[in-house]
Amino acid sequence: xxxxxxxxxxxxxxxxxxxxxxxxxxxxxxxxxxxxxxxxxxxxxxxxxxxxxxxxxxxxxxxxxxxxxxxxxxxxxxxxxxxxxxxxxxxxxxxxxxxxxxxxxxxxxxxxxxxxxxxxxxxxxxxxxxxxxxxxxxxxxxxxxxxxxxxxxxxxxxxxxxxxxxxxxxxxxxxxxxxxxxxxxxxxxxxxxxxxxxxxxxxxxxxxxxxxxxxxxxxxxxxxxxxxxxxxxxxxxxxxxxxxxxxxxxxxxxxxxxxxxxxxxxxxxxxxxxxxxxxxxxxxxxxxxxxxxxxxxxxxxxxxxxxxxxxxxxxxxxxxxxxxxxxxxxxxxx
Numbered sequence: 001x002x003x004x005x006x007x008x009x010x011x012x013x014x015x016x017x018x019x020x021x022x023x024x025x026x027x028x029x030x031x032x033x034x035x036x037x038x039x040x041x042x043x044x045x046x047x048x049x050x051x052x053x054x055x056x057x058x059x060x061x062x063x064x065x066x067x068x069x070x071x072x073x074x075x076x077x078x079x080x081x082x083x084x085x086x087x088x089x090x091x092x093x094x095x096x097x098x099x100x101x102x103x104x105x106x107x108x109x110x111x112x113x114x115x116x117x118x119x120x121x122x123x124x125x126x127x128x129x130x131x132x133x134x135x136x137x138x139x140x141x142x143x144x145x146x147x148x149x150x151x152x153x154x155x156x157x158x159x160x161x162x163x164x165x166x167x168x169x170x171x172x173x174x175x176x177x178x179x180x181x182x183x184x185x186x187x188x189x190x191x192x193x194x195x196x197x198x199x200x201x202x203x204x205x206x207x208x209x210x211x212x213x214x215x216x217x218x219x220x221x222x223x224x225x226x227x228x229x230x231x232x233x234x235x236x237x238x239x240x241x242x243x244x245x246x247x248x249x250x251x252x253x254x255x256x257x258x259x260x261x262x263x264x265x266x267x268x269x270x271x272x273x274x275x276x277x278x279x280x281x282x283x284x285x286x287x288x289x290x291x292x293x294x295x296x297x298x299x300x301x302x303x304x305x306x307x308x309x310x311x312x313x314x315x316x317x318x319x320x321x322x323x324x325x326x327x328x329x330x331x332x333x334x
Contacts, residue, residue, distance in 0.1 A: 009061040019061035021048030031083045038165045041073035045191045050086030074098045078193025079178040080105040089150025103155040105180030112148040127208040132276025132326040176220020177202040190233040198243040205303025210327040217307040224250040274321045274328035281305035
């Protein structure tokens with residue numbers, strides 16, 4: 001049975017507090033926003049989804065802990081996704097706080113701000129076509145462009161210290177879930193964002209699906225090794241619950257993906273004929289049957305399938321068939 005963190009603000013000791021901020025319509029339920037004490041005012045780790053209910057939960061939750069949003073010194077965002085970065089801009093408007101994120105995610109935020117609705121729809125439609133999607137799966141909603149998060153004031157790199165006066169909060173670059181995902185170490189605690197969660201594994205996808213210049217799953221696996229090397233720190237994740245020994249959990253997640261890569265390579269070998277990304281995604285195992293997934297969830301599943309295919313390709317286990325459209329993959333010995 002799943003356990004969840006308290007859905008009330010909590011004092012965690014050592015000048016650290018947590019506030020659950022709801023994510024409307026999402027089965028995860030909420031994002032755990034952390035507040036870290038400093039002489040210049042608290043620094044938040046993430047901020048939550050940009051929604052009036054989420055804003056009231058953040059402001060009210062901090063208030064229950066004796067913290068006024070107007071006193072926030074800064075917001076360090078673990079990654080640019082809306083359930084983490086969404087309210088950072090509103091916190092900045094109220095308090096004058098700085099916003100920081102890794103430079104790779106900051107570049108993506110700039111890119112998103114530069115895309116209009118039509119350009120984003122065209123991008124999505126072409127990506128789906130080249131993956132072999134058809135029917136409802138290939139239709140892009142009329143308003144599919146995500147609301148861009150606020151642009152950061154500061155960027156971080158691996159090993160940088162966050163501006164947390166009197167305390168040492170170190171940024172650890174852990175790409176995979178996003179190119180600029182950060183974990184943050186404070187003594188024997190690690191704020192893990194979405195990189196390491198206690199019960200589920202984060203989505204690791206590749207977009208566009210057929211890119212050859214990146215390997216996000218390969219990056220994710222190396223990031224898990226980096227976290228494992230930190231030892232048995234206490235994990236303060238952005239979802240679910242706080243748990244001990246982040247290194248052990250990171251090793252479990254890495255094993256899960258290695259098994260999945262092995263299974264996928266075996267399936268491609270057994271099939272023989274080249275398959276599209278969409279066909280491959282449909283034969284993989286998800287938390288629900290493929291036919292029960294909505295078009296949006298199938299799109300995410302295809303992104304994750306593509307990431308596994310790209311890692312197998314980078315390892316020399318499969319090949320991308322040249323000169324075909326949609327893109328197809330097959331085992332090397334087929």
